[in-house]
Amino acid sequence: xxxxxxxxxxxxxxxxxxxxxxxxxxxxxxxxxxxxxxxxxxxxxxxxxxxxxxxxxxxxxxxxxxxxxxxxxxxxxxxxxxxxxxxxxxxxxxxxxxxxxxxxxxxxxxxxxxxxxxxxxxxxxxxxxxxxxxxxxxxxxxxxxxxxxxxxxxxxxxxxxxxxxxxxxxxxxxxxxxxxxxxxxxxxxxxxxxxxxxxxxxxxxxxxxxxxxxxxxxxxxxxxxxxxxxxxxxxxxxxxxxxxxxxxxxxxxxx
Amino acid sequence: xxxxxxxxxxxxxxxxxxxxxxxxxxxxxxxxxxxxxxxxxxxxxxxxxxxxxxxxxxxxxxxxxxxxxxxxxxxxxxxxxxxxxxxxxxxxxxxxxxxxxxxxxxxxxxxxxxxxxxxxxxxxxxxxxxxxxxxxxxxxxxxxxxxxxxxxxxxxxxxxxxxxxxxxxxxxxxxxxxxxxxxxxxxxxxxxxxxxxxxxxxxxxxxxxxxxxxxxxxxxxxxxxxxxxxxxxxxxxxxxxxxxxxxxxxxxxxx
DNA sequence: GAATTCAATATTGCATACAATCATGTCGAC
DNA sequence: GTCGACATGATTGTATGCAATATTGAATTC
Numbered sequence: 001x002x003x004x005x006x007x008x009x010x011x012x013x014x015x016x017x018x019x020x021x022x023x024x025x026x027x028x029x030x031x032x033x034x035x036x037x038x039x040x041x042x043x044x045x046x047x048x049x050x051x052x053x054x055x056x057x058x059x060x061x062x063x064x065x066x067x068x069x070x071x072x073x074x075x076x077x078x079x080x081x082x083x084x085x086x087x088x089x090x091x092x093x094x095x096x097x098x099x100x101x102x103x104x105x106x107x108x109x110x111x112x113x114x115x116x117x118x119x120x121x122x123x124x125x126x127x128x129x130x131x132x133x134x135x136x137x138x139x140x141x142x143x144x145x146x147x148x149x150x151x152x153x154x155x156x157x158x159x160x161x162x163x164x165x166x167x168x169x170x171x172x173x174x175x176x177x178x179x180x181x182x183x184x185x186x187x188x189x190x191x192x193x194x195x196x197x198x199x200x201x202x203x204x205x206x207x208x209x210x211x212x213x214x215x216x217x218x219x220x221x222x223x224x225x226x227x228x229x230x231x232x233x234x235x236x237x238x239x240x241x242x243x244x245x246x247x248x249x250x251x252x253x254x255x
Numbered sequence: 256x257x258x259x260x261x262x263x264x265x266x267x268x269x270x271x272x273x274x275x276x277x278x279x280x281x282x283x284x285x286x287x288x289x290x291x292x293x294x295x296x297x298x299x300x301x302x303x304x305x306x307x308x309x310x311x312x313x314x315x316x317x318x319x320x321x322x323x324x325x326x327x328x329x330x331x332x333x334x335x336x337x338x339x340x341x342x343x344x345x346x347x348x349x350x351x352x353x354x355x356x357x358x359x360x361x362x363x364x365x366x367x368x369x370x371x372x373x374x375x376x377x378x379x380x381x382x383x384x385x386x387x388x389x390x391x392x393x394x395x396x397x398x399x400x401x402x403x404x405x406x407x408x409x410x411x412x413x414x415x416x417x418x419x420x421x422x423x424x425x426x427x428x429x430x431x432x433x434x435x436x437x438x439x440x441x442x443x444x445x446x447x448x449x450x451x452x453x454x455x456x457x458x459x460x461x462x463x464x465x466x467x468x469x470x471x472x473x474x475x476x477x478x479x480x481x482x483x484x485x486x487x488x489x490x491x492x493x494x495x496x497x498x499x500x501x502x503x504x505x506x507x508x509x510x
Numbered sequence: 511g512a513a514t515t516c517a518a519t520a521t522t523g524c525a526t527a528c529a530a531t532c533a534t535g536t537c538g539a540c
Numbered sequence: 541g542t543c544g545a546c547a548t549g550a551t552t553g554t555a556t557g558c559a560a561t562a563t564t565g566a567a568t569t570c
Contacts, residue, residue: 062551062552063551063552064550064551064552073524073525073526074525074526074552075523075524075525075526076524076525078552078553079337082334082337082338083337083341086338086341094531094552094553095530095531095532095551095552095553096531096532096533096551096552097551097552098552107430107431110429110430110431110432111431113429113431113432114429114431114432114435117372117373117376117377117432118372118373121372122372174365174368174369175362175365176362176365176366176368176369176439177365177368177369177372180369180435184431317521317522318521318522319520319521319522328554328555328556329522329555329556330553330554330555330556331554331555333522333523349522349523349561350521350522350523350560350561350562351521351522351561351562351563352521352522353522
């Protein structure tokens, strides 16, 4: 039985899962679709599930379970897990399997230092290149984010909030930096799952609104400053002080 | 027959290759060492060969060839190639195989923009934390680089020059940023192979010497400035103007 | 003679089968 | 009653074999 958070119900929610080719498992003579985007599909589905905190840090990602859930072979699951492992989203323990990564306190600090280094100046660049279409796209993101929040789906809101940051890097027309930021945003999602202190409300909406305004006005310095303070706000909503162990990792620490 | 630049001779040069476990291929009943670092070993060996320009951009990396060269199974070769693919060092073409990546002009510019964003401020941080042992290590790097240059081994010198930059990020105690820089340095090696104009001499030695001095003196602003100008020098030694095709990619473009 | 089609070969993509390793639960000894 | 050793089960790591696809060469036709 699957101990994953990915039962048939959440599978339907995953969105991208629907693009996983339907393999008619009637034996070995069936012509499979060989749609060949399976690895990326599985990786995307898992990534999304992790972003939305349906798979909390530390979750075991058994190969057989995933293979059965997605209806593909273990080989492709392994490839997808390996890809996510390179993004630091899953950790591989030798002969033990793959687990959703649990960033340490140190990693958490490093991730946000890297974001502080990359994102403000990227936002600056984006302001110069931002087109009306880009602004429209960003507004759509915000809107969807608000809708998700209103619906109480915090996970989805967080996911969309991450996409917002990645979109800004894309507007700056820097694919390489955008890839880095995408990775950092993904890891941030894990960090938030581990170190977020509930007392603090995530009032990102305002920050994002102001950012859009600055971008639309092509005000580079303002966008840079807003992004910087936005990231600082985000960090201050986390509990990154030294502590004996991260919440939830206790179980892992005592084995 | 192998069309790779990795005959038995260059195999011996690869250094890390010696850590590839010796599989006694006497059939299937032989107990292999199962040293289990094979994938990393192969990936490192390939990475080094690419850094040192023994495998120029566009080289075909046939799985069977590599499997025979390193005496391991195709499975591990595939895993190693996949890892390098995530570092953007090799490109996978569907049903065609793996090739040493050929960064486009656009990618080349992006890589150096990312470096310009990351490295100067990382050098700044490194200056504050730099210990005498770190300085010694950096000097050793420089020395080896000079030795390689004197021996006419430009490839090795380039490789060491890259390690120098990564070492600085490590001194800054930022593993996450160091990983990004490592990737960018690797890709820079490919970019140099494609777009370097021979007229320009690579006078990095001086820049590196000055950088060490600034780091040793804990002069953050100076280190930041030196790194910035060093990167600019490096870019100016490249030919990143628009052109019909990169040198060497002609063959590929006409197939 | 040149071009196009078709067959043959080589190479990758994929899945399955086996081997190795780790976790768990039981039995026995102290 | 508790601790330790062992056997069993489950899960990952690895290799090999087959199927699918691209490339190469030859033969045929215009």
